[in-house]
Amino acid sequence: MDGWDEETMRAVVRVCDGATPEEAFDIASAGAWLAFDAGVRNPDDRPWLFTRPHGEPERPAPTLLDRLRGRGGPRAAPPASPPPPPPAVALCHPDGRVREAALDAVRTAPELRPLLVVRCADWVAPVRGKARALLAGLPGDALFPLAGLILRLARRDRGDFARTLLEDALRAAPAAGVLALTSAPDRATYRLAYRIAVDRGLLAPTELAAVAATCGDVTLQDLCAEAAVAAVGPGGAAGPDGAAVLERLLAARPPRVRSAGVTALRRAGRHGDAEPFLADRSAVVRACARYVLRQGGVDPLPLYRELCAAPATHPAAAAGLGECGDRATDAGALWALVEHPVPTVRLHAISGLRALDVVVRERLTPLLDDPSPPWCGRRPGRCCRRPPGFRSxxxxxxxxxxxxxxxxxxxxxxxxxxxxxxxxxxxxxxxxxxxxxxxxxxxxxxxxxxxxxxxxxxxxxxxxxxxxxxxxxx
Known part of the structure; x- marks a missing residue:
């Protein structure tokens, strides 16, 4: 919700008319609070913020005859002082003195704590200092519902104070409070919660492996996979669930998680278990498998040549052969696989030819009309430069x-x-x-x-x- 859109304006008008923030907008959204703050602080074309108090008579302007006679027109009653704005509006008022005075209302109004967090990043030093003192006096668990707003304000120049308080509170809080934030809908919130949980050891290795294998967030995949791999010690797995950790990582769908599991095979002393991953569909996993085998004293090149003898069973072995093969010896085998009836074998064979740098454009031209589904999402034309005058x-x-x-x-x-x-x-x-x-x-x-x-x-x-x-x- 932008600070200038109609939804924000309606929310500010409703709060000025006496409605609570919960009735005016979505208080669970950090963006809604920031938009409300911006909408109140920018008074341009907002006459509802500076209206004449209800019941005050309008003072007529002096006429030309009044000015010539030296009079200011008919006298009107002194204007009545405008009513004080609601606390939520006062906390976002353009005048810093009004914002500073309104901070006292937060002591008895917990629903205004999000605006207290906003004022901790205020550009006026007295307002910022008072807001930070009030926020530091709150119990640590009171900051957890404000985590999304705190982390969003941390991007501002003066927004690191509240983030530091939140991190300290998470490190000292019970495990249940930290783990509850791991299921928060806000991405920055659950990332911070997982990071604190990993540092404190609140998650078992099997739980970390499950999160890495099932989570779609690549940052969490790396964090949890590395933490799960750290539980695997030399010569085997630390703890009774170490083998289950490796199996969960090796069977994961994300390539970065599988590569972490393959690399952990070396620490566990299971170099031979990396051989099935030589023909993995991911180049990163294949590279990790070759590294683990070489550390165990096994040359992966003869294994690749054996796998390419039955390419339909291991289509990606052709790409692996090109990644570690010999140009003079293995190029012929890859060109033969370009004519293979299985589309995925043809696709990986071209990847292997690119890795060996032996691509011949004229021999690949007929493949541009290949209607098989694995080719529809790829561009074989990337194998070579576009020649002038060449028509597909x-x-x-x-x-x-x-x-x-x-x-x-x-x-x-x-x-x-x-x-x-x-x-x-x-x-x-x-x-x-x-x-x-x-x-x-x-x-x-x-x-x-x-x-x-x-x-x-x-x-x-x-x-x-x-x-x-x-x-x-x-």
Whole structure:
């Protein structure tokens, strides 16, 4: 919620009219509190903040005759003092003296503590000092509901005080309070909670391995995987659950977690268990497996050659062979795998050829029209530079199925021949709208505009011709 949007303005008006913050906006959102603070502190075009008190008579302006006679017009009753603003508005008032005086209301109003946290990063030193003294006097567990706001304000120049208090409170709090924050919806909050829990040893190695294997946050994956690996000692696993920790890491879906598990095999003395990961789908995991085997005195190259003898069972072995193979000896085997009937084998064989730097563009050209699903999400054209004057056959065909049209766009960055004939549906001559939409989202702005105009026969821009994003250049 932005400090200038209509939702914020409605919230500020409601609080000025006597509503509580809980009734006006979502008090669980750190962004809502910051937007409310910004909305009150910026009084431009906000007449509801400086209105005349209700019942005060309007004083008429002096007329020209009154000014000539030296009079100021009819006398009016002295203006009544405006009513004090609500505490929530006073804590965000543009005047620093008003904000400083309003801090006393927080002692008896716990629902205003989020604004107390905001004032701890105030730009006025007296306001900031008083707010910090009040926040430091709160019990540690009172800061946990404010963790999301505290961590967001920590990005400001004067926002580190509240973060330090929160970290100290988490390190001294009972384990239940810290573990409760690990399930917080705010990313910064649960990351800090996990970091404190790992430092204090509040999570078992099996729990850390489970979090690393199932969490989608890569920061937590690294944190928990490294902490779980630390429980594996030389010669075996420390504790009865050490083997279960390694198995959980090795079976994880994220490659960075599997690579941590493979590396931990060396500390556990299980070098031979890294051999199945030589053909892992991730290059990082394959590199870790080769490292562990070499540390155990095993050369991975002969193993790769054996795996490539049955490539359908281990498709990624072709990529691993290129990563550690010999250019003169193994290039021929990889070129033979380029013709393999299994699409994933062909894909990894090209990756191996790139690793060996033995790519021949003319031999890979027929693969641009490969309609198999593993190829649709890749760009074999990345294996080599775009030669001038080279035309892709996938863009030269006038009538193409929808799937192959999409493949052509993904592989070459091309949205069809001039006039959009490369994106025509078979038998109808109509342009494929879905492919045009995908084409319009990629490339430079000029190419995107051409993708829209191509349905009506528009010519490609010069930038598209120079960059090879049209049919004349791949």
């Amino acid at each position: 056959t996938c863009c030269a065909n006038g009538v193409r199925p929808r799937g192959r049209a999409r493949c052509g766009w993904r592989r070459t960055g091309c949205c069809g021949r001039r006039g959009g004939s490369g994106l025509r549906s078979p038998g109808t001559g109509d342009a494929l709208p879905g492919v045009h939409r995908r084409a319009g989202r990629g490339g430079s702005p000029g190419v995107r505009r051409w993708a829209v105009r191509s349905r009506s026969g528009g010519a490609p821009p010069p930038s598209a011709v120079r960059s090879g994003a049209c049919a004349d250049h791949w």
